[in-house]
Amino acid sequence: MSAVSPSIQRKEREFLAREELIITHARRLLLEKGFQAWNMEELAGAVQYSKGTLYQHFTSKEDLVLEVATDALKQRADLFERASRFQGRTRERCRAIGFACCEFAANCPEYFHIEMMLKSASFWEKASEARRQAHAFQGARCWRAVNHIIVEAMAVGDLPREPYSAEQATFALVSVTVGSHLMVQEPHLRVQAGITDEMMPVRVNQDMVCDGLKWKPFLNEFDYAETDKRIVKELFPNAVNWHQALGG
Amino acid sequence: MSAVSPSIQRKEREFLAREELIITHARRLLLEKGFQAWNMEELAGAVQYSKGTLYQHFTSKEDLVLEVATDALKQRADLFERASRFQGRTRERCRAIGFACCEFAANCPEYFHIEMMLKSASFWEKASEARRQAHAFQGARCWRAVNHIIVEAMAVGDLPREPYSAEQATFALVSVTVGSHLMVQEPHLRVQAGITDEMMPVRVNQDMVCDGLKWKPFLNEFDYAETDKRIVKELFPNAVNWHQALGG
DNA sequence: AGAAATATTTGACTGACGGTCAAAATAGGG
DNA sequence: CCCTATTTTGACCGTCAGTCAAATATTTCT
The missing domain is CATH 1.10.10.60 (Homeodomain-like)
Structure with missing residues (x-):
């Protein structure tokens, strides 16, 4: 050398x-x-x-914007992985990821807009191969963080293996999360649904899906308020935007 | 005159x-x-x-594309309203809307791509006021179709009024639906989640949310397969893309 | 029917912008 | 201090959305 x-x-x-x-x-x-x-x-x-x-x-304006998106997605993946190491039952850890997701949305308000652009094929085509792969890699990290918790939940018996597979469950959680983040941005819908806090509906909808998956313990048989306080204290001690979320 | x-x-x-x-x-x-x-x-x-x-x-290229989107959205609203008149219990009618949604996605494959563009502010700004309003109007029809069923479900006692309001429930269903349609388009995720049929996950995820909302009768205590056959027969007799959905 | 008035259609033109590349500027080595 | 290699620059190109004065078509009037 x-x-x-x-x-x-x-x-x-x-x-x-x-x-x-x-x-x-x-x-x-x-x-x-x-x-x-x-x-x-x-x-x-x-x-x-x-x-x-x-x-x-950067090979193009799109390539540059993809880089910005991937930087944000990396932050998201970092938060997800940290949250997935939260101490507690599997559903509590899933909940921690829900908070991580909202924390991320607060930190990177530009992200969801950019991610929308990435859905258009022409955008993707103009970016460099290296940056496309980097983006896919960070996306896979996010997926894996959620999937691992679900697989473990099934292994320990918190989450039934039937009728939904681990992949179906992961897909459902990811879908409801992304969908909620998107819909919450829509001014029309915010009025129609009477939404003031932007983050609450995301976590509320995740709760519905978890209950629908029969992920134990159910929302009404466990003190998740206590969990939430712990999550905020242990994972996001410096964040200031959780007052409403905790009803405080 | x-x-x-x-x-x-x-x-x-x-x-x-x-x-x-x-x-x-x-x-x-x-x-x-x-x-x-x-x-x-x-x-x-x-x-x-x-x-x-x-x-x-058309005042601009964007204005024209918005018109195309709104035409599609009108079809969606028409299908939703027709589905919401399906004869059956409230959750069966919600299910009919789920089918309507998939029927629409099959008929208007361009729609979700365009709808993504509409999320970018610059797009809206370039469209004419008249077409913006037309789009909002058709969107509201879709929302109302879902919301009416939910309100009625609460009135007849199929759906608890607590802990989720009718607006929260509507918002959750809309979110999971849009999110699922989006995620299903993502080639990456299709591989990771092992998805072959594009429509199945959308309805599966809606089921989870309905169960999470405690919308009776639950998935495992009612023969929804029978409902599904009726929905297809009565609402979409001419559609050909429901074989997999019905396990046939 | 023919001319004049009115309405509609056209496509050359403009401005804006993403992307390129030959020339200018700078840095490095001897 | 000069010569070479590298880096930076911005004038230039092609493309495309959107405009508008001229050309064309249609209606009205006599």
Whole structure:
């Protein structure tokens, strides 16, 4: 192994630092303006580099936005994995993931909007292969965190193996979560459903699915309020947005 | 009241016919290519009119696509309302809506993709006020169809009023349905969850939520297979895509 | 029927933007 | 300090949504 010249190392560092800078500003623009209402020239101005330099880091505007999405998804996966190690019965740990999910949504408000764009094929096509794979990888981590708890719940007998398979159960939880996050963003529906807190419905709907799966202990036979307090205290001591959730 | 000149009437007819033609071709292009991979010139060529003429009908490309989405949403609302008149217990009628939802997804495969675009603010902004309202109206019809059944279920005692309000219950059903439709489209997740039939998971997840809501009769205490046969026979006699759903 | 008035259609044009690349600027090595 | 390699730049290109003045068609009037 030959030593790498220090100037090469420095360049590498600078390159990575610049990439971070670009991503940070892109995230801000996405949050403030969505996808259309800014262009690469504007971003170049914000980071004090020229357009051409941006394209040394990202193959397209879409590639850059996918990177922002994947960064957020990684945070989500990190939170999920931390939550899945919560001490308690399997359904309590599932609940911890529910909180993690809401914590994430509060931290990364831009995420769900971007994820919507990713559903369109043309977006995906314009991104680089490396970034596509990175995104799939972080998505798989999230899936696995939920799936592991469900498999364990079945193993210890908290969750019946019939009539739903572990995969069906995981799919249901993921679906209701994503669907709830989406619907809660819809101003129309918020009015119709009388929603004020954005996070409550997500966890409420997860509860319904868990009860529907016959995941023990059921909502009405266990003091989940106590669990919730523990989750917040142990997993999210610094978060400030759980007052309503805990009825406090 | 003065009589309207026949030539005016004819013009009106021709105008509407042309609008239909444009919408039909736009729908085809959306289905074949998504949103980006075609332009207004191409559409103009397809309908044998010039670009300028298209803009007499629609204020923007987005406005046109919103019209396509709303047409589909109207079909959805029609199916929902028809399904909600199914004869049976409240939960059976809810189930009929589940089938209507899948029938719709089969008929309008382009719909969910377009609906994703509608989540981005810039899209809404470019559409005309009239079409925005039309979309909201059809959306409200769908919501109401579900909500009415739930309100009635609570009135007749099939569905407890506690701990979930009628609005919460409606919101949960809508969320799980949309979420499931979305997730089922994700190739990754289809593999991970081992999904072959695209419609089954949607209805399965609705079942979980209904059970979670304690909507009687529960899945395991009633012969819903019989209900399903009746739903298909009475509501969708011409549909061909229910073999798997009925285990036949 | 023919001319004038009115309505409709058209497609060249504009502006905006994503992406490219040859030239300019900078850094590195001797 | 100069020569070479690397990096940065921004003018330029192609594309496309949307506009509008001119061309064309239709209706009305005499």
